Amino acid sequence: MNYLEHIGKYFMMLREVFKRPQKWKIFRETLFREIEDLGLKSLGIIMFISFFIGGVVAIQTALNVDSPFIPKYLIGFATKRTMILEFGPTFTSIILAGKVGSYIASSMGTMRVTEQIDALEVMGINSLSYLVLPKLIATLLFYPFLVLIAMLLGIIGGWVAGNLTGLFYTVDYINGIQLDFNPYYIKYALIKTVIFAFVIATIPAYHGYYVKGGSLEVGRASTQAVVWTSVVIILLNYFLTQMLLG
Amino acid sequence: MIEVTNLNKSFGDAHILKGVSAVFEKGKVNMVIGQSGSGKTVFLKCMLGLHTPEIGDISFDGRVYSQLNIDQKRLLRTEIGMLFQGGALFDSLTVEENIMFPLKMFANQNKKEMLHRVNFVLERVNLPGLNKKFPAQLSGGMQKRVAIARAIVMNPKYLFCDEPNSGLDPQTATVIDNLIQEITAEYNIVTVVNSHDMNSVMEIGEKIVFLKDGEKAWEGSNKDIFITDNEVVVNFVYSSNLFKKVRESYFKESK
Numbered sequence: 109m110n111y112l113e114h115i116g117k118y119f120m121m122l123r124e125v126f127k128r129p130q131k132w133k134i135f136r137e138t139l140f141r142e143i144e145d146l147g148l149k150s151l152g153i154i155m156f157i158s159f160f161i162g163g164v165v166a167i168q169t170a171l172n173v174d175s176p177f178i179p180k181y182l183i184g185f186a187t188k189r190t191m192i193l194e195f196g197p198t199f200t201s202i203i204l205a206g207k208v209g210s211y212i213a214s215s216m217g218t219m220r221v222t223e224q225i226d227a228l229e230v231m232g233i234n235s236l237s238y239l240v241l242p243k244l245i246a247t248l249l250f251y252p253f254l255v256l257i258a259m260l261l262g263i264i265g266g267w268v269a270g271n272l273t274g275l276f277y278t279v280d281y282i283n284g285i286q287l288d289f290n291p292y293y294i295k296y297a298l299i300k301t302v303i304f305a306f307v308i309a310t311i312p313a314y315h316g317y318y319v320k321g322g323s324l325e326v327g328r329a330s331t332q333a334v335v336w337t338s339v340v341i342i343l344l345n346y347f348l349t350q351m352l353l354g
Numbered sequence: 355m356i357e358v359t360n361l362n363k364s365f366g367d368a369h370i371l372k373g374v375s376a377v378f379e380k381g382k383v384n385m386v387i388g389q390s391g392s393g394k395t396v397f398l399k400c401m402l403g404l405h406t407p408e409i410g411d412i413s414f415d416g417r418v419y420s421q422l423n424i425d426q427k428r429l430l431r432t433e434i435g436m437l438f439q440g441g442a443l444f445d446s447l448t449v450e451e452n453i454m455f456p457l458k459m460f461a462n463q464n465k466k467e468m469l470h471r472v473n474f475v476l477e478r479v480n481l482p483g484l485n486k487k488f489p490a491q492l493s494g495g496m497q498k499r500v501a502i503a504r505a506i507v508m509n510p511k512y513l514f515c516d517e518p519n520s521g522l523d524p525q526t527a528t529v530i531d532n533l534i535q536e537i538t539a540e541y542n543i544v545t546v547v548n549s550h551d552m553n554s555v556m557e558i559g560e561k562i563v564f565l566k567d568g569e570k571a572w573e574g575s576n577k578d579i580f581i582t583d584n585e586v587v588v589n590f591v592y593s594s595n596l597f598k599k600v601r602e603s604y605f606k607e608s609k
Binding site for chain 1: 404430443456
């Protein structure tokens with residue numbers, strides 16, 4: 109199957125996904141379960157990674173701008189900008205593409221090969237809407253919070269690293285954070301996050317839903333889902349950055 | 355009654371079903387048999403609406419599936435119960451939630467009524483008290499019985515079973531066969547069983563359709579299958595020495 113066919117099939121899948129849920133009560137129950145599975149269960153890894161990346165960015169910046177002509181507050185400024193503009197939305201999404209993307213593709217792929225999706229269809233249930241829509245809404249609702257937490261913890265991580273290494277003072281770091289703060293950058297990051305959340309929920313769902321074969325194919329679909337989700341996020345990041353900041 | 359007329363289905367160049375017609379009656383266990391690759395599963399999936407045939411019609415008590423709109427198709431599907439080969443129970447749900455799932459989706463009942471119905475069908479398949487277990491905690495036979503419970507919870511008019519005995523020991527397979535037969539008679543439903551288990555065919559096959567290379571090669575009952583001289587059927591059904599001996603003794607007794 110060529111790329112154009114895949115793209116067409118993906119958009120046809122989306123058309124089915126956006127059909128009205130058959131029972132709102134069931135949809136609500138599933139949505140809360142997905143928020144827990146796809147959102148809350150990712151909180152730990154995102155907090156851990158963002159805290160340490162923030163620390164590393166601050167240390168790297170401090171070591172590379174070790175010149176009397178460059179003010180120390182630039183360390184806090186660079187860490188803040190890195191966390192808000194790129195690490196928060198893009199790299200958090202790449203991490204989620206790996207963690208959540210493989211989960212979505214493999215769980216749906218397993219449902220396909222064990223005929224659970226057929227069972228839904230035979231019952232008269234729109235399986236795409238039932239399975240994918242709650243995942244999509246869960247990621248759209250929850251990932252902006254996740255990204256905001258990642259930004260905050262990254263900045264805190266930078267401050268902690270500075271304190272532990274003695275490379276810069278708290279006062280300089282806080283000055284850097286406050287310097288040239290543009291609220292639009294937060295908006296920019298959240299716009300990107302919402303778009304990436306859509307990609308993280310739908311591309312792995314596509315790979316999982318249409319899998320054919322057995323466990324080996326489910327594994328392959330899971331890998332492909334992570335690869336393609338990451339590729340699409342990186343490409344979209346480029347175009348969105350041009351459009352929103354250019 | 356389910357009436358299948360001139361069903362044709364292809365996948366690419368492979369012509370899987372070639373003009374199959376059959377009638378499946380109410381209150382009877384109708385069996386579709388044939389070798390692996392003969393088109394049994396595709397035939398069943400066409401009847402369930404999971405595959406769309408290129409030519410041919412399937413009529414459910416006069417309602418021609420291809421002529422129904424989406425809502426009518428959804429309504430018809432709520433009248434269908436299906437037992438999949440592997441059970442197809444939802445892994446993330448308990449036995450109770452699995453069985454309750456169609457009720458939650460389609461029946462306007464409160465929690466107490468739904469629970470009462472779930473317990474009733476669990477009793478019916480001889481698995482009372484397993485409500486809170488997950489499918490992975492059950493044996494293959496138990497999973498099949500839970501799947502039967504889920505298939506009948508909505509009081510279906512049509513019950514489809516795909517290889518209900520595959521992977522089961524002979525004793526458990528007999529339990530499943532008996533259950534299917536009892537439920538068919540009790541609820542007076544149209545049951546279509548896809549199988550190549552000859553024990554089942556002999557035991558419960560009140561009407562048998564034999565498929566070979568995507569065509570209907572023979573049809574009759576489990577009594578007719580003893581006396582048929584159709585070479586293709588005889589070669590398939592009596593391929594084992596045990597069944598050959600059973601057939602010989604049947605002829606000796608009838609003489």
